[in-house]
Amino acid sequence: MTQPPADGALARFTVLDLTRYRAGPTAARQLADWGADVIKVEAPGTPGTASDPIKARHGPDFQNLHRNKRSLTLNLKEPDGVAIFKRLAESADVVVENYRPDVKHRLGIDYETLSALNPRLVYASLSGFGQDGPYAKRPGFDQIAQGMGGLMSITGEPGRGPMRVGIPVADLSAGLYTAIGILVALLEREHSGKGQWVQSSLLQAMIAQLDFQAARYLFEGEAPGQAGNDHPTSIPTGVFETADGHINIATSGGAIYERLCEALGMPELITDPRFATGDGRSKNRAALNALINERTRTRPSTDWVEAFNQAGVPCGPIYAIDEMFADPQVQHLGMAHPVEHPILGETRIVSQAARLSRTPFNVHGATPELGAHTDEILGALGYDAAEIADLRGRGVV
DSSP states (O other), X not given: OOOOOOOSTTTTOEEEEOOOTTHHHHHHHHHHHTTOEEEEEEOSSOOOOTTSTTTOTTSHXXXXXXXXXXXXXOOTTSHHHHHHHHHHHHHOSEEEEOSOTTHHHHHTOSHHHHHHHOTTOEEEEEESSOSSSTTTTSOOOHHHHHHHTTGGXXXXXXTSOOOOOSSOHHHHHHHHHHHHHHHHHHHHHHHHOOOOEEEEEHHHHHHHHHTHHHHHHHHHOOXXXXXXXXXXSSSSOEEEEETTEEEEEOOOHHHHHHHHHHHHTOTHHHHOTTTSSHHHHHHTHHHHHHHHHXXXXXXXXXXXXHHHHHTTOOEEEOOOXXXXXXXXXXXXXXXXXXXXXXXXXXXXXEOOSOOXXXXXXXXXXXXXXXXTTHHHHHHHHTOOHHHHHHHHHTTOO
């Protein structure tokens, strides 16, 4: 099966994708989505089964993570497999891997080895805790990083104990930071002519995602705690009950607070000495939230969302995922992207979150079957049909 030609912004780059699970494939997917020729290197054998959702080839996770890539089967435990990979690396622009730090050295495909063959190579390594240091050899997992990175200590309601976030935020953010690092290295290469080693980890990404919470600790020395649905600084901001569900209201500064009070039909809250200043609202947040909640319970969510937005008060519904995809703005943004798969038929995957006016994101190829492009890729390296058949017969590809 020949992959349709990539026509995106990164079409001139070839990427060798050695990644598995979620963080690494997220990094490689960013490059594939913008047109890079991403060759997903996979072990020969039987495709993943549904017993492991992230490995099930025809399942939603795998299909979403590996669109726009080509698949090459290659046994890197065989010397001939390593030799083929090195031939690919000689002309590739990027290698992305998320092995444990010592594995690539044992296989002989580490940065030092490959950069000696191709000094322009950008080599990206993504791990749980970093390529060196006391935890370097520990296995990484999203929830472990959420805990060690501090996120679980500030997520959830006060007194209820630590709470994980409902998405693999450490995996996803590590993948995005790695992709950013790769793009920076490719841009720098235009001046220096040299590649470099890009490194990120779930732990680093999780700490960076703490952003203002971490910055406040570093400046002020106070570790924040759990605030539940209440924003730690913009008050009143949080979840409020309605007659038929819940909504989010976000208020920052005195002007928006006054508009909120007017829209609620509670102008007396503007001059109430307990709530007249930002400090007062912070000190008396529980009482203020209770008064607002009592009022919002009197009308349905759609009424309040419309009323508050008309008044210039940030407000929105709290959707289940099916409701989110049915929202007219979400549909307008095209966040459910159609894909035609040769076996699964027409499916949908999650679209990109950025738009480019001249080189937009597109799905130029559904997630391929295992090894679908092996013959094509090896043929481009100069192997003939008999040689490929021999490699296949020996379990190299």
